[in-house]
Amino acid sequence: MTDPLLIETAVRVFSDTCTHEAIEAAERDGWAADIWAQVAEVGLPWIALEGGSLVDALAVLRVAGRYAAPIPLAETGLLAGWLLAASGLPAAEGPLTVVPGRPDDTLTLVGDRLSGVAHRVPWGRAVNQVVALMEEAGAWFVAAVPRTGFTVEARANLAGEPRDTITFDGPARVAPAAHGVDAAALRYRGALTRIMLMAGALDQMSRLTVGYTNERVQFGRPVGRFQAVQQHLVQGAQDAALVGIAAEEAARAAGGGPARFEIAAAKLLANRAAQTAPRAAHQAHGAMGMTREYPLHHLSRRLWAWRLEYGDEVFWSSMLGGAVARAGPDQLYPTITSGSAVLEL
Amino acid sequence: MRFEPTELTATELALQKDVRDFLAADLQRGTFVPGLGMGAARDPGFSRKLARRGWVGMALPRRYGGGDRSAVERFVVVEELLRWGAPVGHHWVADRQSGPLINRFGTEAQKERFLPQICAGELSFSIGMSEPDSGSDLASVKTRATRVEGGWLLSGTKVWTSGAHVNDWFIVLARTSDEPDRHEGLSQLLVDLRSSGLRVNPIPFLDGTAHFNEVVLTEVFVPDELVLGEVGKGWVQNTSELAYERGGPDRWLSTYLVLEHFLRERVGSEAGADAAMLLGEATAQWWALRRLSLSVARQMDRGEAPAIESALVKEMGTRFEQDVLNGVQRLVDLEPSLESPSQFEQLLSRAILTAPSFTIRGGTNEILRSVAARGLRP
Numbered sequence: 001m002t003d004p005l006l007i008e009t010a011v012r013v014f015s016d017t018c019t020h021e022a023i024e025a026a027e028r029d030g031w032a033a034d035i036w037a038q039v040a041e042v043g044l045p046w047i048a049l050e051g052g053s054l055v056d057a058l059a060v061l062r063v064a065g066r067y068a069a070p071i072p073l074a075e076t077g078l079l080a081g082w083l084l085a086a087s088g089l090p091a092a093e094g095p096l097t098v099v100p101g102r103p104d105d106t107l108t109l110v111g112d113r114l115s116g117v118a119h120r121v122p123w124g125r126a127v128n129q130v131v132a133l134m135e136e137a138g139a140w141f142v143a144a145v146p147r148t149g150f151t152v153e154a155r156a157n158l159a160g161e162p163r164d165t166i167t168f169d170g171p172a173r174v175a176p177a178a179h180g181v182d183a184a185a186l187r188y189r190g191a192l193t194r195i196m197l198m199a200g201a202l203d204q205m206s207r208l209t210v211g212y213t214n215e216r217v218q219f220g221r222p223v224g225r226f227q228a229v230q231q232h233l234v235q236g237a238q239d240a241a242l243v244g245i246a247a248e249e250a251a252r253a254a255g256g257g258p259a260r261f262e263i264a265a266a267k268l269l270a271n272r273a274a275q276t277a278p279r280a281a282h283q284a285h286g287a288m289g290m291t292r293e294y295p296l297h298h299l300s301r302r303l304w305a306w307r308l309e310y311g312d313e314v315f316w317s318s319m320l321g322g323a324v325a326r327a328g329p330d331q332l333y334p335t336i337t338s339g340s341a342v343l344e345l
Numbered sequence: 346m347r348f349e350p351t352e353l354t355a356t357e358l359a360l361q362k363d364v365r366d367f368l369a370a371d372l373q374r375g376t377f378v379p380g381l382g383m384g385a386a387r388d389p390g391f392s393r394k395l396a397r398r399g400w401v402g403m404a405l406p407r408r409y410g411g412g413d414r415s416a417v418e419r420f421v422v423v424e425e426l427l428r429w430g431a432p433v434g435h436h437w438v439a440d441r442q443s444g445p446l447i448n449r450f451g452t453e454a455q456k457e458r459f460l461p462q463i464c465a466g467e468l469s470f471s472i473g474m475s476e477p478d479s480g481s482d483l484a485s486v487k488t489r490a491t492r493v494e495g496g497w498l499l500s501g502t503k504v505w506t507s508g509a510h511v512n513d514w515f516i517v518l519a520r521t522s523d524e525p526d527r528h529e530g531l532s533q534l535l536v537d538l539r540s541s542g543l544r545v546n547p548i549p550f551l552d553g554t555a556h557f558n559e560v561v562l563t564e565v566f567v568p569d570e571l572v573l574g575e576v577g578k579g580w581v582q583n584t585s586e587l588a589y590e591r592g593g594p595d596r597w598l599s600t601y602l603v604l605e606h607f608l609r610e611r612v613g614s615e616a617g618a619d620a621a622m623l624l625g626e627a628t629a630q631w632w633a634l635r636r637l638s639l640s641v642a643r644q645m646d647r648g649e650a651p652a653i654e655s656a657l658v659k660e661m662g663t664r665f666e667q668d669v670l671n672g673v674q675r676l677v678d679l680e681p682s683l684e685s686p687s688q689f690e691q692l693l694s695r696a697i698l699t700a701p702s703f704t705i706r707g708g709t710n711e712i713l714r715s716v717a718a719r720g721l722r723p
Contacts, residue, residue: 206721210721210722210723211723214722214723224718224722227711227714227715230714230715230717230718231714233718233721234657234660234714234717234718234721237346237657237717237721238657238660238661241346241348241637241657242630242633242634242637242661243633244348245348245350245633245636245637245640246629246632246633246636248350249350249633249636252350261632264625264629265628265629265632265633266629266633268625268626268629269629269630269633272626313626314622316625316629317621317622317623317624317625317626317629318618318621318622318625319625320621320624320625320626320628320629321616321620321621321622321623321624321625321626321628322616322621322625324608324616324621324624324625324628325608325612325613325614325615325616325620325621325624326614326615328608328614329605329606329608329609332604332605332608332628333425333428333601333605335628335632336628336631336632336635337361337424337635339632
């Protein structure tokens with residue numbers, strides 16, 4: 001059970017700080033120092049590390065997704081912070097990020113020297129420490145590099161969130177990763193953060209679309225009264241509901257174990273919804289939704305970007321379906337009812 | 346609109362295990378022809394057997410032969426029956442909606458008369474809503490009950506009445522008076538399907554099966570004691586009946602066995618890329634849909650009336666049932682036949698032939714979207 005006071009705090013902070021103008025400015029400037037400061041002030045980036053539960057931290061992330069918060073909230077505590085904690089390395093102050101691990105990365109670790117290029121690193125330009133998970137000779141290591149130890153080439157995802165290319169060539173603090181912390185574990189945990197953000201964005205997208213179509217009048221009545229438009233509203237609400245319950249289940253399961261089935265299934269569903277929900281929402285909004293001044297794009301562009309991070313739907317459906325086939329037909333329904341308690345991924 | 350996530354309790358999980366054990370032992374695969382969810386065969390013997398276990402009318406009060414169990418417990422039982430393809434046809438409608446409706450609106454005498462027999466798996470019901478000129482627009486029904494000494498004379502025609510030729514009773518929505526608001530003046534009547542003046546004409550289904558009927562009522566006498574609930578308040582009662590009809594496992598499990606048998610007969614343990622993606626996606630969707638549906642059942646147990654949530658789940662679930670079928674069809678190079686010895690092919694053929702009905706029966710998806718959209722309004 002998530003702490004309601006915590007969610008209240010998160011809603012207050014994000015709704016105060018993540019205004020339309022502030023999100024636009026963050027995209028233009030590549031960093032939102034003010035939003036970060038206020039979110040950090042109440043401790044939201046470090047909940048899971050400082051006495052709170054993973055489930056609480058994930059619930060806060062869902063709120064962040066609702067408000068399209070343009071800060072490395074997932075990266076700081078849940079990903080980089082987790083890797084550091086799992087290897088006994090100290091975390092720097094302020095925002096942190098993690099190397100997600102793309103196929104075209106060229107990182108090598110020799111002793112405590114990290115060199116090479118890492119791609120799609122969230123907010124690389126703005127953080128005080130980058131954390132990378134490295135495999136050397138069959139063992140997993142966590143490497144942490146302070147701001148002075150890398151150079152940044154600014155890149156962005158479809159939502160204009162920084163996804164920088166980072167070049168390392170120097171000393172890192174290195175420690176063996178805790179048991180079970182490997183590239184797969186990072187991918188599941190990364191996917192879990194995107195699921196929460198996407199669930200939040202889908203909630204807000206549905207709310208925004210229902211609100212707009214209730215106010216916009218054509219042919220003498222709100223366009224939301226037309227059946228053809230209602231179809232889009234229902235699609236958006238269904239996507240939000242399905243991904244919402246999947247996200248809550250995945251978060252709950254992750255609070256008690258690896259939750260691989262739940263994460264794979266939820267990310268797959270969120271990725272699907274990232275196609276169907278924005279399509280419906282944009283159609284219902286008409287041209288207004290295509291403008292920069294209207295906030296729909298803060299959500300739709302994020303959904304399109306997050307869909308491709310930590311595994312697209314081809315990746316997760318193949319992974320999940322392969323395991324379902326290996327378990328055999330008699331385990332199919334038990335998997336549907338009991339998830340990772342029955343199916344190993 | 347809110348879907349609260351919920352987990353099964355230890356008692357509910359134990360019940361799930363009981364049902365699984367029962368089916369594995371008493372209804373072994375290969376000893377019966379599995380059906381497609383609620384479209385499964387009728388077998389009064391099986392219904393009585395389930396009833397002896399306490400799994401028919403289980404959410405009805407104990408003093409009428411029920412189990413005083415919850416909507417979630419009923420959910421746990423029926424999802425296992427449906428995914429097994431068990432022959433639930435005989436008791437299905439009575440268990441899902443007629444029994445709960447009588448329990449909610451019926452008189453003490455009606456409850457004592459009908460509920461124990463429903464809970465015993467004996468009494469079967471059909472649904473008396475649709476008419477030749479009234480489908481989605483149910484308030485336009487023309488079947489009329491006219492006041493006579495001691496009761497009503499009922500005349501009109503009902504259609505798409507599944508099982509009317511074999512079932513015992515149906516609950517008829519009829520006009521009992523003309524009012525300025527056409528949602529007033531409707532009533533529900535309990536009608537014996539063997540009444541004099543009642544004729545059942547078969548309407549062959551497109552796949553050649555015979556379960557659909559037209560029921561012609563010509564001055565059928567219905568005594569006062571068989572009016573269900575309040576005269577003139579049939580619309581509200583009928584709406585609550587629809588809530589029982591929507592949002593349960595029967596709305597997303599119709600093609601489950603097609604996929605299970607696809608896996609059994611056509612995929613094996615090493616799935617190709619396309620089959621793996623289909624299996625992964627379908628499993629994920631079932632997992633999440635089931636969670637939404639379970640959340641609806643939990644809401645009902647809290648005494649809420651989740652009409653909007655049910656409509657949303659049914660609309661989504663029935664489209665998904667069809668999508669799974671299309672997904673399987675894309676992956677098999679096969680001209681399926683009902684006569685095939687392959688269980689998979691039989692199920693696939695039956696599913697192809699009946700799939701369009703999934704998004705029609707119990708309220709078309711267009712109507713469901715209107716219901717859901719009304720609930721979304723700020």
